[in-house]
Amino acid sequence: MLRLPKFDYVAPPDLAGVLGVLSDRGEGARVIAGGTDLVPNLKRRQFEAAVLVSLHRVDSLRGVHGTHGSGLVIGALTPLDVIANHPHVQEHFRALSEAAGLVATPAIRTRATLAGNLLADTRCNYYDQTEPWRESLGWCMKAQGTICRVAPSSPRCLAVSSCDTAPALIALDARARLASPTGVREIALRELYRDDGIHYLDMARDEVLTEIALPPLGPTRSTYLKLRRRGSFDFPVLGVAARVSRAADGAVADARVVLTGIASRPVEIPEAAKLVGALPSDDAIAEVARAAEQRAKPLDNTDLTIVYRKRMARVYVARALRRCL
Amino acid sequence: MSQDLSVVGRPGPRVEGIAKVTGQFTFVDDLAVPGMLTAKILRSTAAHARIRSLDTSRALTHPGVKAVITGKDLPTCYGIMPTGEDEHALAQEKARYVGDAVAAVAAVDEETADEALKLIGIEYEPLPIHMDVASALLGPGEPIHETRRAANVHKAVALEFGDVDAGFAAADYTREDLFFYEGSTHLPLEEHGALAVPEGPDRVTLHSSTQNPHYVHRAVAKVLGLPEGHVRLVAVPVGGGFGGKCDPFPHEIVACKLALITGRPVKITLTREEVFYAHRGRHPVLMWLRGGYRRDGSMTALHFKTMLDGGAHASYGPAAIYYTGALQTVTYRIPAYRFQGLRVFTNKPPCGPKRGHATPQPRFALEVHLDKVAHDLNMDPAKLRLQNLSRPFTMTVNHLRITSNGLRECLETVLRASNYAAKRGRLPYGRGVGLAVSSYMSGAGLPIYWNDMDHSQVFVKADRGGGVTVYTGATEIGQGAHTVHAAIVAEVLGLQTGDITLVTADTAAAPVDLGSYSSRVTFMSGNAALAAARRLRAMIAEASAERLEAAPEELEFREGRVYARSRPDHGLTFREACGLAEARHGNVLASGSYRPPQLGGPYKGSGVGPSPAYSFSAAVIELRVDSETGQIHVERVWLAHDIGKAINPVLARGQVEGSVYMGLGEALMEESAYRKQLLKAPSMLDYKSPTMMEMPDVETFLIESTDPEGPFGAKEVGQGPLLPIAPALANAVYDAVGVRVDEVPITPAKLVKALQSLAAGKGGRVGPERLPGFSYPEPTRVEPPPESYGHPAAADGTDGGVAAHAGQ
């Protein structure tokens, strides 16, 4: 079988301990939560880690607190199946419960955490391969090489952001709380992501994601639709999160459409704002859907064909918005 | 006889079932013996390259490494077919595909072996790469194999049965079609494994997860240069084979060689990625066909051309090429038939015998073609098929002997159950039904290497304690070989399957069986077991007769007792009877064997296709198509399969459902896709195969036509039910949305493309446009045999006494 490289493993009892190891061990230290993204990547020797710092003993990072009236706070270490099955999340933050419930398989969802999902590595099927495979193809800039194999003229890596919960949470205006040895900061989740397959996070190496906060949104419906070959365990090759909040008269007060699986970060479709101020109409939805298709620029580095995935952006956005009415 | 059966025909549990579900069952990788080393294989990262240098010195001195070998250590070639011995355990002067085995290391553990692989220095000189048929045929530069033929042509064949031109001339209507069937792999859950244990300097025991211990035995002995008697082959029950564990493989030979060099046991278990390189999966096949029909739909002639992308080796290719042309005639009466086949070498892992062995591809083409013909002729596709259906106890135009034939019942059963007539063309847009039928062999009529010996031999032994042991070379690959043997022997001796001990697939302990391939085990080894059990019973009966004061033939063996039919209350326990038998005969040991009758026509290539009996299947699929996304949702599959007689209906249904599953995988998503010279997705996650969640409901009907030559009338069920799935699905897609995707897999992207083409008035078809240029040889003309071969059951023209059993 594929064997893991050698590394040290520590599991401090609290956040301070985790941050301590991160600052002591420097570059070679890496946080591990559920390990369902990290471990396969290590097995494929996509990167190395001198020490894995496990969060699993830090119980304070688990749990879903609050209400939709006051806003919700979700501990970063909360398993995805807990989020998917949480009645309050299901009722009021449906896009999130749907997205969490569509990640991987039931077994993986009991281990996989929200933070791990939000921070999971970008994907590319030129890169998510064993070492001999990548050697045969020729190394690429994400590991050991200098050029991108998908688009050799690209100055940057185009690996694809493939985590399901990120677009859902961005559509719900989520905020992220990060702790580091030097302090704590809170940012809008959307600001965490960068359009770069290698440096896909705006986050320091020694930062730990501790919490996700969801603001109260008023009367709102949201959903998450996922395109993939098999409903049983595939990564998204296109994910669409949509959210429509309504004013008392039924007019759209706020609308968001966020796509995943088509760029190195989640992509917001600003044209969704055109729905605001009026009752939703088929024409308006079609216009947002067309805009999404134009903005979707998938590359041939995931499953399914690019032409198809681009076209499906329109179909999925229209369907997602209709589900929010 | 059948109402009398107490084990056969009943849905008992598998004999190894409890061990399997409780995790106690032993697969090769579970084996561990003292002093065992772990071996790893260095695989080529080049697709076609001369090996300029190979330096193992640093690997050899790495601490913990016990031996390193290269092609120089294993210079003898081998291959499953005598006409295709083009493989070496480790590459000789060149590598032919990414993943080709180049060198091997034995070390104290897997990590050390992995480290050592990285220390092997290798320099490649690249050669031109050919990744498909067209490129291979044009093939500038060095061919992949030096053959006597053009460029990369492995084999080209052409046969003609009857007067095809006259057949087309007599047709009112002809139609030509082109199809492509993509390659796919078996994806067994168990990765291949081997454990070689040296027994002195020149003897070795190999435990391997192989379907075919007999052929591996021969190959290993040949390559190691040992007498076959010095090699013991134990086929450890396989965790999924599907044809992927039918060839002798480099890892098996390498494990033996390293064990002999180091004097220590050596184990090797392939990684998932290596299983993709071992491959031997479904051939990608391009097909062209032309059919001639009378106005009433009866076929006058068929012309079929195939082009197989074989990958880097012959493997089963010499048979595969003929299989793409052999069985079309078994389902339909085709009065005149021309077949031309071509197989080329490409720089990919070798293709071979995946479930259905090169017959699903032509079956797809033929059944979709017929659907189109029916539409052109404004006929019901079911009626067109009924019009042309083959009959029991007849000869086909290409000299295949059909015995029992329940195809008509299969077809009528699924039509009725699915309500096909009411649904076809009448469901709302986006929903559709599709139909297809097929046939498969109950074992190949000829062995892989030419010989006059038995295909299966079985010993059955009884002892004074009443124990019964069956010794068979047959291999359990999950299909139920153990249970079937136990059931047959238990039935004859009046016992239960749990009373039978099995010693299987060990060349030192059991007699020969050719292997778990071509759906032959129940029919052939089952017949051998039946013969052995009957002889054993006769021995026991003879010894018990005196005590029971009855003639031996008057004795019944039931419920663990032996008694005279006339005095059922006065009897012996089976144990007592065995004691009497031992006292009388000494050893209570009987043997049975099976060799198929002489089959096959008077022409070269006639060895491929004949079988002592054919199974038949018919399927209807109902599905939904999302016309915006091209996604297909299969709602239900009705499958009727003529199994002759189900020895164990639970296992038989499992085989039907497994075949439907695998067929759907090929129809909808599976593809051995390449990116440049590399397999695009050599992993469980990225190679898309359906899971339980994608599985629709399957309604199975076992049709029992009671074959005159099968054990208790049984025929095959392991492969046949896969065949109608892809074409039934394609035909259902047409019924649902009016487009033709003339290739599998039928992906959402292809379906969207076809729907766009339809909307734009461009025909609504996606599929190959032409065959690459190639001149096939002129066909050898063969006279067809008379349709009747004089079997008494054929005389009345009916289909015999066929019973249908609905599945739950």
Ligand SMILES: Cc1cc2nc3c(=O)[nH]c(=O)nc-3n(C[C@H](O)[C@H](O)[C@H](O)COP(=O)(O)OP(=O)(O)OC[C@H]3O[C@@H](n4cnc5c(N)ncnc54)[C@H](O)[C@@H]3O)c2cc1C
């Ligand atoms: C077969 C399979 C199918 C999958 N399918 C999907 C899918 O459909 N959709 C999908 O989105 N994902 C999928 N995944 C990927 C993965 O399972 C999920 O993304 C999962 O949510 C990752 O969570 P984890 O806790 O296991 O993360 P880990 O593997 O532990 O960590 C992932 C990354 O985040 C970092 N990290 C984790 N927690 C923190 C933290 N609190 N602070 C800082 N850094 C942190 C780690 O260092 C690592 O880089 C799949 C994985 C497999 C093996």
Ligand code: SF4
């Ligand atoms: S997108 Fe390009 S650089 Fe990034 S992982 Fe894929 S091949 Fe490598």
